[in-house]
Amino acid sequence: MAQIFGDFIEDLPAGDEYLMIGFCPGSLSLQKRWRNNGLSADFLADYLITFFPGDEDHLNPVSRRAEIKGAVSYIANELLENAMKFNDETSQFGISIQLQLHPNKLIFLATNSVNPVAVKHFQTIIQELITGNPEEMYVQRLEENAADATLKTSGLGFLTMISDYVAKLGWKFEPLPEQPEIITVTTMVQLSI
Amino acid sequence: MTIEIKTEDYCVEYDPTLRTVTFAGRLRLAGAEDYAAIAQLLDDTVTQGLPLVVLNLQSLHSLNSSGMAMLSKFVIKVRQHKTIQIIVQGSKDIPWQGRSLKNLQRLMPDLQLKLD
Numbered sequence: 001m002a003q004i005f006g007d008f009i010e011d012l013p014a015g016d017e018y019l020m021i022g023f024c025p026g027s028l029s030l031q032k033r034w035r036n037n038g039l040s041a042d043f044l045a046d047y048l049i050t051f052f053p054g055d056e057d058h059l060n061p062v063s064r065r066a067e068i069k070g071a072v073s074y075i076a077n078e079l080l081e082n083a084m085k086f087n088d089e090t091s092q093f094g095i096s097i098q099l100q101l102h103p104n105k106l107i108f109l110a111t112n113s114v115n116p117v118a119v120k121h122f123q124t125i126i127q128e129l130i131t132g133n134p135e136e137m138y139v140q141r142l143e144e145n146a147a148d149a150t151l152k153t154s155g156l157g158f159l160t161m162i163s164d165y166v167a168k169l170g171w172k173f174e175p176l177p178e179q180p181e182i183i184t185v186t187t188m189v190q191l192s193i
Numbered sequence: 194m195t196i197e198i199k200t201e202d203y204c205v206e207y208d209p210t211l212r213t214v215t216f217a218g219r220l221r222l223a224g225a226e227d228y229a230a231i232a233q234l235l236d237d238t239v240t241q242g243l244p245l246v247v248l249n250l251q252s253l254h255s256l257n258s259s260g261m262a263m264l265s266k267f268v269i270k271v272r273q274h275k276t277i278q279i280i281v282q283g284s285k286d287i288p289w290q291g292r293s294l295k296n297l298q299r300l301m302p303d304l305q306l307k308l309d
Contacts, residue, residue: 038221070288077221078258139299142265156258164292
């Protein structure tokens with residue numbers, strides 16, 4: 001049975017345009033694949049920006065196109081980095097990222113498998129994220145990170161999306177119908193444009 | 194003598210005469226271990242006991258959250274020293290800088306943030 005957290009739209013209408021990139025589990029190590037995250041994120045941003053007409057606002061040094069392009073590149077990269085880090089490598093389940101263009105917003109969907117043992121911990125972190133004050137949590141996380149050299153992940157990506165990009169985040173956990181021992185998580189990010 | 198860490202994606206360069214660490218390109222490494230060499234370069238500026246350190250980010254087009262964690266760690270280290278001034282130079286033309294560099298100032302209100 002699926003579990004939903006945060007702002008997750010279940011019956012999402014198809015966007016006007018969408019682009020999806022999939023990564024099959026392969027023999028390349030995570031380290032060797034890492035650079036693909038940034039390249040894929042930049043590709044999504046470059047592709048999407050073709051749907052926005054140019055704006056020449058000389059009073060505003062950063063144009064709306066540049067803002068959208070930068071936001072897509074940042075969010076897509078962070079989603080892919082998380083998906084790669086937390087994917088259950090034993091499951092042979094692929095990773096995907098989808099970017100949908102809707103009239104007033106962009107929707108990102110990143111899906112990966114997650115080790116069943118790690119699900120509870122992940123859900124606890126999500127609960128903290130959706131109930132806490134993101135700006136306070138952001139600074140607190142930076143301080144914790146500096147104080148504890150053993151922390152493997154910064155945990156800042158989701159908080160940055162919420163506090164600096166005013167994005168809405170949601171998560172859906174569900175077992176694969178044909179292989180219920182494999183749990184997948186889809187992270188949805190909604191960005192107003 | 195200038196110290197440089199350079200790959201096809203990014204370059205980090207420390208010029209002691211200018212007391213400036215310049216970042217350029219796209220910096221999106223996997224985590225703290227991969228950022229260790231750059232973190233060490235930054236830490237060395239603190240151990241040299243300089244009164245001022247400048248971080249020039251005006252050509253840094255991307256920085257992932259792990260990179261921001263590394264920069265924050267450095268800012269907190271400088272804050273603890275109390276005798277070192279830090280200036281962060283950014284660019285208004287690079288959207289992530291306008292959104293996120295203010296967070297460094299929240300860690301250290303004395304930090305001078307200059308977005309040109």
